[in-house]
Amino acid sequence: MAITVKSKSAPPAPPAGVDELLSPKEIQGWLKTSRPSFYRWIKMGQFPKHDLIAGCKPRWKKSTVQAWIDSKGTQATQAKG
Structure with missing residues (x-):
């Protein structure tokens, strides 16, 4: 019997046509912004x-x-303009 070990890798991409859900941490990494700045945008209504x-x-x-x-x-x- 073979034993398989799951490695920590990126989660699989969502199927085509499915919109991926992002956490605050993922968004901060994508936008290259700090946690305080991200939450400030939310508080000020500058982020959706x-x-x-x-x-x-x-x-x-x-x-x-x-x-x-x-x-x-x-x-x-x-x-x-």
Whole structure:
């Protein structure tokens, strides 16, 4: 009988058409921002409200965060014009 050992690797990618859910820590890493800055954005209403709560933990859809990033680029462009 063979024994298999699971290694700690990245979780599998979600199936096509399924929006990935991100934790605050994953978002902070993606945006390269500190924890205090991230939570300050939330408190000031500068970051989108979470999409759902998993247990007691907020989660954002990757598409929600991407839309927020895209809108920030659009706002910067509009401010120049």
